Every structure is written in structure tokens, then in C-alpha cells.
Amino acid sequence: MADNVTFDAPQAPGAVFFIFGATGDLARRKLFPAIYSLYREGKLTEDFAVIGVARRPRTPSEFHEDVMESIREFSRYPVADEEEWARFVDHFEYKSLDINNIDGFRELREQTEAIERKFGIAGGRLFYLALAPELFGGVSFNLKAGGMLDGPGWNRLVIEKPFGYNLESARELNEQINQVFKEEEIYRIDHYLGKEMVQNIEVIRFANAFFEPLWNKQHIANIQITLGETVGVEERGGYYDHSGALRDMAQNHMLQLLTMIAMEPPSRLLAEDIRDEKVKVLRSLRPFSSSDEVRKNVVRGQYTQGLFKGKTLPAYRQEDKVNPESTTETYFAARVFVDNFRWAGVPFYIRTGKRLPVKTTEVVVEFKRMPTNVYLGQKHNLEPNLLVIRVNPMEGIYVKINAKKPGSESEIQPLAMDFCQSCMVGINSPEAYERLLHDAVRGDSTYFTRWDEVSSAWSFVDKIAEAWQESAGDLASYPAGTWGPVEADQLLAQDGFHWWPVNGQEEDNVVWRVNS
Numbered sequence: 001m002a003d004n005v006t007f008d009a010p011q012a013p014g015a016v017f018f019i020f021g022a023t024g025d026l027a028r029r030k031l032f033p034a035i036y037s038l039y040r041e042g043k044l045t046e047d048f049a050v051i052g053v054a055r056r057p058r059t060p061s062e063f064h065e066d067v068m069e070s071i072r073e074f075s076r077y078p079v080a081d082e083e084e085w086a087r088f089v090d091h092f093e094y095k096s097l098d099i100n101n102i103d104g105f106r107e108l109r110e111q112t113e114a115i116e117r118k119f120g121i122a123g124g125r126l127f128y129l130a131l132a133p134e135l136f137g138g139v140s141f142n143l144k145a146g147g148m149l150d151g152p153g154w155n156r157l158v159i160e161k162p163f164g165y166n167l168e169s170a171r172e173l174n175e176q177i178n179q180v181f182k183e184e185e186i187y188r189i190d191h192y193l194g195k196e197m198v199q200n201i202e203v204i205r206f207a208n209a210f211f212e213p214l215w216n217k218q219h220i221a222n223i224q225i226t227l228g229e230t231v232g233v234e235e236r237g238g239y240y241d242h243s244g245a246l247r248d249m250a251q252n253h254m255l256q257l258l259t260m261i262a263m264e265p266p267s268r269l270l271a272e273d274i275r276d277e278k279v280k281v282l283r284s285l286r287p288f289s290s291s292d293e294v295r296k297n298v299v300r301g302q303y304t305q306g307l308f309k310g311k312t313l314p315a316y317r318q319e320d321k322v323n324p325e326s327t328t329e330t331y332f333a334a335r336v337f338v339d340n341f342r343w344a345g346v347p348f349y350i351r352t353g354k355r356l357p358v359k360t361t362e363v364v365v366e367f368k369r370m371p372t373n374v375y376l377g378q379k380h381n382l383e384p385n386l387l388v389i390r391v392n393p394m395e396g397i398y399v400k401i402n403a404k405k406p407g408s409e410s411e412i413q414p415l416a417m418d419f420c421q422s423c424m425v426g427i428n429s430p431e432a433y434e435r436l437l438h439d440a441v442r443g444d445s446t447y448f449t450r451w452d453e454v455s456s457a458w459s460f461v462d463k464i465a466e467a468w469q470e471s472a473g474d475l476a477s478y479p480a481g482t483w484g485p486v487e488a489d490q491l492l493a494q495d496g497f498h499w500w501p502v503n504g505q506e507e508d509n510v511v512w513r514v515n516s
Contacts, residue, residue, distance in 0.1 A: 105146025123153025308481025
């Protein structure tokens with residue numbers, strides 16, 4: 001184990017990680033590098049093992065080479081030396097398995113017991129299903145039938161989104177899994193909840209006396225959540241054309257961000273108390289009672305051919321494996337309301353889309369404007385105060401205030417006090433999957449979604465999807481490389497607001513004071 005620990009965190013208990021889908025893209029890009037980082041930082045000691053499970057045959061040396069290539073390409077830590085690497089990769093084994101074959105699971109049990117003896121692992125088993133959701137139930141049943149859940153320690157199931165296609169399919173899937181695993185053993189992963197600045201929202205809100213007293217309808221005019229992607233659908237055309245932005249991003253990532261911003265202070269900083277407050281937000285979302293309400297408050301769009309930085313970008317309908325007549329949305333924006341005492345009347349504007357100009361995840365809290373009767377005249381630019389939380393790709397926060405322009409008599413200009421976490425020298429922030437894997441093996445479910453969160457989110461989103469089925473012609477268009485349909489701008493203009501520039505594209509007259 002390396003001694004270059006960067007972040008203080010408790011060591012994880014001994015466990016065997018089972019990566020179902022070990023030859024897939026998620027394992028290669030995220031899971032293997034995450035396990036290596038945990039090892040390098042001392043959060044995993046020598047009493048752990050990883051068994052990669054997939055259908056295709058791989059020899060032990062081939063699997064070890066796969067892991068090495070994954071670390072070389074995607075890990076934030078380079079391989080230190082051959083001796084350390086040999087010690088690390090010795091914890092990895094592979095099992096070629098047909099997930100419909102019970103005998104294969106019995107063989108996996110024997111392999112597991114052998115590796116537990118080898119590394120002195122007390123019996124904790126973490127099953128990570130990096131598989132299609134329709135396979136979750138069958139794998140769960142076969143884990144039980146093959147004796148994989150009969151060990152002396154704990155069992156936990158980690159499953160990826162999408163968790164169902166709508167509320168009905170999600171409920172059926174949950175019922176299948178619950179026949180094998182208890183709710184407290186199920187860890188539904190949303191990697192956005194593992195991001196540093198998403199987890200920092202709680203601290204920013206509840207640990208600062210100049211934010212929490214203002215965090216309500218009396219002082220906040222609106223809140224904007226933007227999740228922009230510059231890429232198109234790439235090789236995911238077949239999946240995306242049956243999903244769309246609403247199900248792919250809004251139902252999970254965006255609503256989770258909204259709950260973190262809008263939740264009440266929990267009675268205790270414990271997993272269930274925090275998740276209780278998030279569920280209350282989802283249950284307080286004002287439902288859309290008709291197709292007309294959806295039409296007034298929701299914008300769906302699809303990118304057409306566009307020009308960005310001198311490069312011609314194809315239209316969505318020209319992408320590989322996409323129906324040439326597809327009406328699937330690649331852009332989603334909505335005005336939603338949280339109908340509780342704290343937020344009554346405050347609009348939350350959310351938007352996500354593909355082929356936007358900037359890759360970003362950002363939350364903008366716009367405070368109500370100060371009275372302008374004191375500072376009159378055209379030379380004064382009395383703008384609203386902003387709190388901006390940058391989640392991705394640059395992590396940090398900034399507060400935008402008004403101040404006198406230096407050298408002037410009384411001219412006012414915006415001033416931003418900026419904290420850029422990503423700019424800090426020596427900081428090598430953990431990836432989201434590192435935090436979440438570490439939490440799961442320690443039994444901390446704070447940043448995983450509970451079933452009532454999932455069901456409440458689907459209940460809200462299904463109303464929108466049903467309305468779209470009745471009005472397929474409402475699909476707006478926007479050129480690839482732009483910020484989306486003009487209808488999304490009009491959504492805010494109706495209330496006297498506008499989308500704030502994101503990810504460093506602020507106005508030219510802002511003076512920056514950077515703390516890095």
C-alpha cells in the first residue's frame with residue numbers, strides 16, 4: 001500500500017468487490033481506476049479482492065492487462081512502481097460467467113471463498129451490476145440460488161441508472177430485487193451525488209450564517225440549474241433514442257441537484273435523515289395536471305445541424321443508430337415549483353442538453369434585487385447578487401456582489417469573489433465513483449438514492465412524458481453548438497429573468513478576485 005495519502009478518510013472494511021460487466025466501458029473508465037485510487041490513498045488495505053465477471057473468456061494475465069490499461073488511461077494516479085503494482089493486481093481475479101447459469105454462480109462462490117481465505121477477508125461482499133437494468137432481477141435471483149449470499153458477512157448490491165423506464169417499470173424492477181435484497185442493502189448509484197461540489201452544497205448552506213438565513217422565498221428570486229454537454233449521442237444512439245434527455249438526465253441527476261439545493265436542514269447528519277429531507281422536496285414538487293401546463297412550463301428540443309468553432313456538427317437525426325424521423329428530445333428545460341413554506345412562489349429553472357457550447361454543471365442562486373431608489377441614474381449597474389456553485393468541470397463557488405468602481409465617484413460595477421477548488425495547487429480531487437464505492441463498502445448510503453426518491457422522481461417525470469405523447473409536434477429545434485431553443489429563453493423572460501452565463505462566460509464588466 002502506498003503512503004501518499006491525500007485525503008483523510010476512514011479505511012474501508014475488508015470486502016470482495018464483484019464487478020458484473022467487467023469487460024465493459026464503465027468498469028474500464030471508472031470502476032478499476034476508482035479502486036486503484038482508494039488503494040493508493042490507503043482507504044483500501046490488503047484485505048480486499050476484486051472478481052471481474054463477464055461472459056467473454058479472459059485468462060488471468062489478460063484480465064490483469066485490461067486493468068493495467070484502464071489505470072494507465074483513466075486513473076488520476078500513475079502506477080508507482082512494479083512492486084506496488086504486482087501487489088495491487090494480485091487482488092484481481094476473473095470469472096467467465098453466463099448470468100443465466102446457476103452452476104456458474106456456484107463456481108463463483110467457490111472462487112470467492114478461496115480468495116477470501118487468501119486475503120483474510122471476513123466475508124463482506126459488494127455486488128456491482130454494471131449491466132442493463134433488465135438483468136438486475138435475474139442476477140439477484142441467481143446470486144441467492146448460487147449461494148453467493150450465504151457468507152458470514154454483509155451483502156450489498158450496487159446498481160446503475162437507469163432504474164426503470166417509468167414508474168411502472170421501476171416498481172416492477174424494485175419488487176424483483178426486494179425478493180433478494182433488503183432496501184438497506186440496495187445502493188442505487190447516481191454518480192452526480194459523488195461529485196465534490198454536490199456534496200459541498202450541504203456545507204455551503206448549513207455551515208455559513210450568511211447563507212442559511214437568506215435561503216428562502218423572502219430573499220431568493222429564482223434558482224437555475226444547468227447541465228450542459230458538448231457531445232452528441234456518440235455510440236449511444238440506440239439507447240438514447242429510446243430514452244431522451246428527460247429520462248437520461250432530468251429524472252435523476254437534475255432532480256437530485258434540485259433536492260440538495262431545496263432540502264430542509266436534517267435533524268441529524270445521518271444518511272436516512274438527509275434522504276428523508278430530499279424525499280420531502282420531491283413530494284413537494286408541483287405536479288403538472290394537464291398537457292397545457294406542461295406546454296407552458298416545459299421546453300423540449302432536438303439539435304439540428306450546426307457550426308461550432310469552425311466545425312460542422314451533424315443533426316441528431318443524422319447520428320448513428322438514430323431514427324431519421326426521431327422525435328426524441330436532446331434538450332429539456334422546465335420551470336418547476338417546490339410548494340412548501342420555504343420555497344412557495346420561487347421558480348426553479350432547470351435545463352440540460354446535448355451539443356451545447358460548454359460542458360458544465362452549475363447552480364445559480366439569484367437573490368432578489370435591492371431597491372434602486374438610492375442609486376439612480378443610467379451610470380449605475382445595480383445587478384442582483386448571485387451565488388454560483390460550479391460542479392463540473394471546474395469545481396468551485398463564487399459570489400457576485402455590487403461595489404463601487406475604483407477611481408470613480410460613485411459608479412457601481414459587479415464584483416465576483418471566486419473560489420476555484422480545481423485551481424488549488426496540490427489538490428487531486430477524488431472522482432465521484434471513488435467516493436461512492438468507498439461509501440458503499442463502508443455502508444454509508446447518504447449519497448445513494450432510496451426507493452421512495454426514485455418513485456417520487458418518476459411520478460413527477462411521467463406526467464411530462466405522458467403530455468409529450470399527446471403533443472409530439474411541440475418539439476423545438478436548435479442548431480448544434482448553441483444554448484438550446486429560443487423557447488427556453490422565453491420561459492424565463494415571462495417572469496422577468498434570463499439565463500445567467502455559465503462556466504466562466506460571465507459579462508466583460510465583472511472584476512474577478514480569485515482565491516486559489
